[in-house]
Amino acid sequence: MNALRIGLIGTGYMGKCHALAWNAVAPVFGDIERPRLAMLGEADEALAARRARELGFERATGDWRRLVADPGIDVISITTPNALHAEMAIAALKAGKHVWCEKPMAPSLAEAEAMHAAWRASGKVAVLGYNYIQNPLIRHIKATIDDGTIGTVNHVRIEMDEDFMADAATPFTPRSAASSGYGALDDFGVHALSLLFTLFGHVRRVFADMAKPYADRPLAAGGRRAVENHDAATMLADVEGGVRAVVQLNRAAWGRKGRIAVQIFGSKGAIVYDQERMNEAQLYVAEGPVAQQGYRTLLAGPAHKPYDRFIPAPGHSLGFNELKVIECRQLIARIAGETSVLIDFDDGLRMERALHAAAESFRAGRWIDVG
Numbered sequence: 001m002n003a004l005r006i007g008l009i010g011t012g013y014m015g016k017c018h019a020l021a022w023n024a025v026a027p028v029f030g031d032i033e034r035p036r037l038a039m040l041g042e043a044d045e046a047l048a049a050r051r052a053r054e055l056g057f058e059r060a061t062g063d064w065r066r067l068v069a070d071p072g073i074d075v076i077s078i079t080t081p082n083a084l085h086a087e088m089a090i091a092a093l094k095a096g097k098h099v100w101c102e103k104p105m106a107p108s109l110a111e112a113e114a115m116h117a118a119w120r121a122s123g124k125v126a127v128l129g130y131n132y133i134q135n136p137l138i139r140h141i142k143a144t145i146d147d148g149t150i151g152t153v154n155h156v157r158i159e160m161d162e163d164f165m166a167d168a169a170t171p172f173t174p175r176s177a178a179s180s181g182y183g184a185l186d187d188f189g190v191h192a193l194s195l196l197f198t199l200f201g202h203v204r205r206v207f208a209d210m211a212k213p214y215a216d217r218p219l220a221a222g223g224r225r226a227v228e229n230h231d232a233a234t235m236l237a238d239v240e241g242g243v244r245a246v247v248q249l250n251r252a253a254w255g256r257k258g259r260i261a262v263q264i265f266g267s268k269g270a271i272v273y274d275q276e277r278m279n280e281a282q283l284y285v286a287e288g289p290v291a292q293q294g295y296r297t298l299l300a301g302p303a304h305k306p307y308d309r310f311i312p313a314p315g316h317s318l319g320f321n322e323l324k325v326i327e328c329r330q331l332i333a334r335i336a337g338e339t340s341v342l343i344d345f346d347d348g349l350r351m352e353r354a355l356h357a358a359a360e361s362f363r364a365g366r367w368i369d370v371g
């Protein structure tokens with residue numbers, strides 16, 4: 001395959017992460033042509049030009065539509081705020097580009113459906129930025145479940161917690177407005193669903209509850225404004241294959257910085273993992289003398305591929321940005337028609353249907369089937 005020509009829209013937190021991945025993917029993996037960083041798009045010309053210099057892109061534009069229309073681009077990374085994803089992804093797919101769009105697809109289900117339809121019509125690759133599923137230890141956990149080491153899985157718990165909304169004094173921002181979505185359910189729910197899907201399958205039915213730790217927040221200009229969405233949510237899920245799951249989400253959880261705690265209980269053992277300690281997993285196998293049984297710690301190392309592409313020594317730890325490099329290599333494999341682990345617009349849409357079904361369940365106070 002010829003070197004892919006890359007366009008990047010947005011250079012904030014995730015835009016930088018995509019840029020690092022596009023820069024690193026060829027040297028890290030050593031088995032592909034180095035992608036050409038063709039053009040970068042930002043909100044204005046000056047910012048675009050500066051970021052293109054910093055991140056190594058050949059050209060820059062303050063008008064994302066010029067980037068999308070450019071015939072010298074094969075793949076577009078979309079890393080702008082959620083509300084812009086649909087318009088940008090649909091335009092990119094219509095222009096015949098492959099799309100790597102940050103999660104979630106879009107704030108509304110109707111926009112996500114439109115993105116899905118554009119992808120179907122395009123014949124191109126369109127995937128979402130669910131980096132946590134790319135951890136080599138998550139791959140290992142899946143293999144451990146699939147090979148029967150912990151027996152039949154009967155119950156799964158996923159907790160995603162951070163504390164950026166924990167302080168009652170945190171001012172009201174658009175994040176607390178209804179227009180930004182349901183709250184923790186959108187912010188975190190899709191990440192939990194990406195892990196559930198990767199390890200077990202799609203959610204078939206949901207029952208959800210949501211909580212509002214603070215009724216209002218101070219306004220920067222003085223006064224207070226009522227909080228319009230929910231910083232905490234709980235979801236019961238009935239998952240393909242018969243697994244039952246509990247998903248707990250809280251963006252007002254003091255002390256939690258990037259916790260995605262996964263507990264998987266089976267008939268012969270259990271697995272425990274937490275994203276805050278992303279280079280280790282705990283495995284419990286109920287065998288041998290009871291007095292000797294206990295959780296043992298697995299440390300990530302070259303045996304957990306593709307850790308070996310980054311570091312030859314075990315226990316030296318990969319980080320968040322490395323997950324994006326792995327995701328990038330998976331995307332290049334998908335474009336080449338090879339096997340890959342990714343969440344495309346098809347599976348992404350099903351996950352977002354589960355999310356909206358959860359919100360509907362909270363309103364209706366009953367289980368809702370995911371369409």
Ligand SMILES: NC(=O)c1ccc[n+]([C@@H]2O[C@H](COP(=O)([O-])OP(=O)(O)OC[C@H]3O[C@@H](n4cnc5c(N)ncnc54)[C@H](O)[C@@H]3O)[C@@H](O)[C@H]2O)c1
Nearest residue numbers: 010011012013014015041042043079080081082102103129
């Ligand atoms: N995968 C993950 O773990 C993860 C983590 C954080 C955020 N995200 C997702 O990434 C996306 C971006 O979030 P972020 O935290 O990087 O936001 P951010 O605010 O840091 O960056 C957004 C960037 O988009 C640019 N932008 C805005 N409007 C634009 C326009 N019209 N044209 C070109 N550029 C424009 C902004 O200037 C900014 O550089 C969101 O969809 C978010 O949900 C994913």
